Amino acid sequence: NYIEFTPGIMILDRNGKVIFNYLSNNPESLDEFLLDKLGPAETTLYESTDYSADGKVTVLQEATDGKGIDIVIMGDGYSDRLIEEGTFESDLRRIYESVFTIEPYASFRDKFNVYGVTAVSKNEVFDNEDAETALDCYLGYLTGGWATEVGGNLDKIFDYAGKAIPSERFDDAVIMIMVNEYRNAGMTYMFDNVNDGTDWGRGTGVALFTKGAYDDMFESTMHHEALGHAFAKLADEYTDCTKIMTEELAQEISNQTEATGFYKNIDFTD
Numbered sequence: 001n002y003i004e005f006t007p008g009i010m011i012l013d014r015n016g017k018v019i020f021n022y023l024s025n026n027p028e029s030l031d032e033f034l035l036d037k038l039g040p041a042e043t044t045l046y047e048s049t050d051y052s053a054d055g056k057v058t059v060l061q062e063a064t065d066g067k068g069i070d071i072v073i074m075g076d077g078y079s080d081r082l083i084e085e086g087t088f089e090s091d092l093r094r095i096y097e098s099v100f101t102i103e104p105y106a107s108f109r110d111k112f113n114v115y116g117v118t119a120v121s122k123n124e125v126f127d128n129e130d131a132e133t134a135l136d137c138y139l140g141y142l143t144g145g146w147a148t149e150v151g152g153n154l155d156k157i158f159d160y161a162g163k164a165i166p167s168e169r170f171d172d173a174v175i176m177i178m179v180n181e182y183r184n185a186g187m188t189y190m191f192d193n194v195n196d197g198t199d200w201g202r203g204t205g206v207a208l209f210t211k212g213a214y215d216d217m218f219e220s221t222m223h224h225e226a227l228g229h230a231f232a233k234l235a236d237e238y239t240d241c242t243k244i245m246t247e248e249l250a251q252e253i254s255n256q257t258e259a260t261g262f263y264k265n266i267d268f269t270d
Contacts, residue, residue, distance in 0.1 A: 045131055048080035051120045054134070057164045058116035060096045061109075068113035070173040071099065072161045076135040076152060077180030079124045091178050091211070092116045098219050105227060115164035126181055135160070137179045137208065150185040150208045152177060157206060170204045174230045176222070177208045185210045186221040188229035192260040201261040205230025235263035 009022035009030065020033050062068065073095050078088040096116070100109045119134035126139050135156050140149030158167070161175045171194045179185070186209040194202035207226035212218035228234045235257075250268040257263040 045123045050080040053118045054120040056118040060114040065110045071114045072164045073176045074117040075178040076133045076137040117160050175206045176226045179210045181210045186225040188225045201233030233262040234265045
């Protein structure tokens with residue numbers, strides 16, 4: 001039965017020769033193989049000692065057309081050494097440039113203010129119960145170990161965002177947090193805290209996303225969470241055959257979204 005061998009792990013050397021095959025080796029031997037090749041795992045967490053860069057604001061661009069729509073970018077899990085060596089700066093500018101690679105953001109780039117805020121974390125990891133990060137971000141898991149959910153401490157997130165823009169501008173701002181973890185995960189907090197009669201969604205949008213397990217995943221997840229949800233207030237377009245949308249529930253949700261201006265991309269009825 002093939003399913004008992006899932007997941008499969010194959011390790012190749014630099015010449016492409018298979019030197020370890022999970023499907024044919026005893027699963028318990030994987031730990032022994034890695035220990036032999038890589039040595040023992042680091043048992044102590046690195047801890048930051050230099051917090052002088054904490055709260056530093058970087059102005060990436062200012063709007064040249066109008067007052068400007070605010071985007072605030074920050075990261076979690078970046079220690080003093082990662083900031084000193086330029087890892088956070090590189091990730092910050094990568095996010096910034098990626099925002100304007102798709103429409104309509106590319107054409108309206110001159111209407112945005114973009115800021116970066118440095119948050120120095122004590123530790124660099126999220127899968128250790130003793131680890132502490134500046135924004136208290138966390139990853140949730142489904143069966144099988146895939147990270148799909150990511151969240152953080154909103155009070156701390158807003159505190160850091162307030163170093164770049166005043167809180168009265170939060171209602172029309174997008175706050176982005178890059179979680180320093182190479183997994184695929186993203187989540188957005190969409191607040192409908194503004195009900196001024198407009199037919200488009202207002203309210204603070206906070207998008208959290210990881211670096212992704214591979215390069216292309218980072219950008220698509222960021223576009224989905226930050227630009228699709230946090231800014232445009234669009235809904236996911238997933239299907240779930242395990243749930244039935246009743247006419248009454250559809251109407252209730254439709255009424256709520258109509259009042260807030262959210263979810264313009266979908267219809268809850270037929």
